[in-house]
Amino acid sequence: MNTRMFSLPGRMSARGAANSSAVGVAARWGLAARGVLYVLIGLLAVRIAFGEGDQQADRGGALAELSKQPMGSPLLWAVGIGLVGMALWRLSEALFGAAGEGGHKARKRLMSAVRCVFYGFVAYSVLAFAGGEGGSGSGSGDQQSEDVTARAMELPGGRWIVGLVGVGIVVVGVWMAVRAALRKYRKHLKVGTMSRRARQFTDVTGVGGGVARGAVFAVVGVFVVRAALTYEPDEAKGLDDALRSFAATPVGPWLLVLVASGLTLFGLFSFAMARWRRV
Numbered sequence: 191m192n193t194r195m196f197s198l199p200g201r202m203s204a205r206g207a208a209n210s211s212a213v214g215v216a217a218r219w220g221l222a223a224r225g226v227l228y229v230l231i232g233l234l235a236v237r238i239a240f241g242e243g244d245q246q247a248d249r250g251g252a253l254a255e256l257s258k259q260p261m262g263s264p265l266l267w268a269v270g271i272g273l274v275g276m277a278l279w280r281l282s283e284a285l286f287g288a289a290g291e292g293g294h295k296a297r298k299r300l301m302s303a304v305r306c307v308f309y310g311f312v313a314y315s316v317l318a319f320a321g322g323e324g325g326s327g328s329g330s331g332d333q334q335s336e337d338v339t340a341r342a343m344e345l346p347g348g349r350w351i352v353g354l355v356g357v358g359i360v361v362v363g364v365w366m367a368v369r370a371a372l373r374k375y376r377k378h379l380k381v382g383t384m385s386r387r388a389r390q391f392t393d394v395t396g397v398g399g400g401v402a403r404g405a406v407f408a409v410v411g412v413f414v415v416r417a418a419l420t421y422e423p424d425e426a427k428g429l430d431d432a433l434r435s436f437a438a439t440p441v442g443p444w445l446l447v448l449v450a451s452g453l454t455l456f457g458l459f460s461f462a463m464a465r466w467r468r469v
Contacts, residue, residue, distance in 0.1 A: 213282050217469040220276025220309070223269040225460030227252050228399075232454030235433045239446040247450070248429040249312065253319050266320035273313035279469065280306035289468050291377075333428075339414065340423035352426075353418035359411030363404045370400020379466050388466065395459035402452020406432055 230252035238247055245251040256265055283302035287294035342352050369375070375396050381389065409432045417425035427435070437446040 213279055214469045216275030217279035217467070218464040219272040220274075220279055221460050221464035221467065223272025224276065225457040225464065226256070226265075226269055227457070228403075228460060229454050229457030230255050231429070232450045232452070232457060235450030235453065236447055238434065239437060239443040239450060246430040247433050249315070250319075251430070253316060257319075263320065266316065270313055270317035270320050273309055273316055277306050277309040277313055280309060289378075335410075335414075335426045335428040336424050339417050339426035343418075343421070343423060349418045349421060353415055356411045356414030356416075356418060359414060360408045361411075363406070363408030363411055365404070366407060367401045367404025370397055370404060373397065375400070375463070378463075378468055380468050384466055388462070392459065392462045392466065395455045395462060398452050399454075399456025399459045402449050403456045405449060406453070409435060 227249060231247055231249070234245055234251050234255065235247040245254060253266065256262055256269070259265060280302045283293070284299050284306055288298055288302060292298060339352055342348050342355075345351060373393060373396065375392075379392065384392070406429065410427060410429065413425060413427040413432065413435075417423055433446060433449065436449050437443045439445050
């Protein structure tokens with residue numbers, strides 16, 4: 191009986207270690223999968239800036255591009271499964287708390303829950319595309335944004351709902367950019383195991399990529415707010431149109447090149463996080 195009592199903590203510890211290891215693998219696979227999508231979206235946007243691309247610079251365009259590559263189908267499945275891992279990792283954070291200081295706070299758990307839902311949806315769309323349902327993953331993000339906005343506006347107080355969502359997206363975009371500029375991601379890194387070059391690489395890609403990603407989110411939010419103000423659902427834009435809007439500024443396509451390069455950097459940053467993030 192005593193032997194059982196003393197062996198129970200050992201069993202629980204071993205089980206916890208196994209669960210932690212599984213979550214770690216899921217998280218790193220998910221971060222790498224996110225990196226693949228952002229690198230492809232960034233490259234597609236660069237091609238658009240130079241007038242060479244006829245595909246959408248969004249998730250659908252990235253999946254279509256990936257499917258054309260050698261071993262395209264297995265790659266699609268790998269990305270989809272990786273994003274499932276990302277969703278499960280965020281779910282574990284929502285239920286049990288995240289690694290690091292303050293990881294058990296209610297606010298951080300709520301944020302993890304929101305990310306879980308988001309990545310669960312993205313994973314579903316990628317896996318549906320990999321399974322042959324092309325419209326599920328490769329449909330125009332711009333059209334989807336218009337459709338969702340139109341349905342939301344039909345609800346009681348729909349314009350207010352759409353407007354508040356748009357403002358929320360702008361705030362999230364600015365928050366992303368500011369946190370990246372302040373290098374807040376460093377607290378999640380295993381800095382002690384990183385070389386000086388690895389830290390420099392993470393800073394360049396983390397700051398440049400995070401600011402560009404935040405800027406794109408903010409622009410998407412501005413379009414949603416405009417749709418609410420004008421009561422025109424087609425004013426709401428997805429990622430592709432948001433990126434193309436940078437080329438319509440006085441700076442011209444070079445601003446789009448800069449932002450697109452930033453999204454590619456964020457993809458590389460995701461690879462770095464897959465290697466050195468504490469999970």
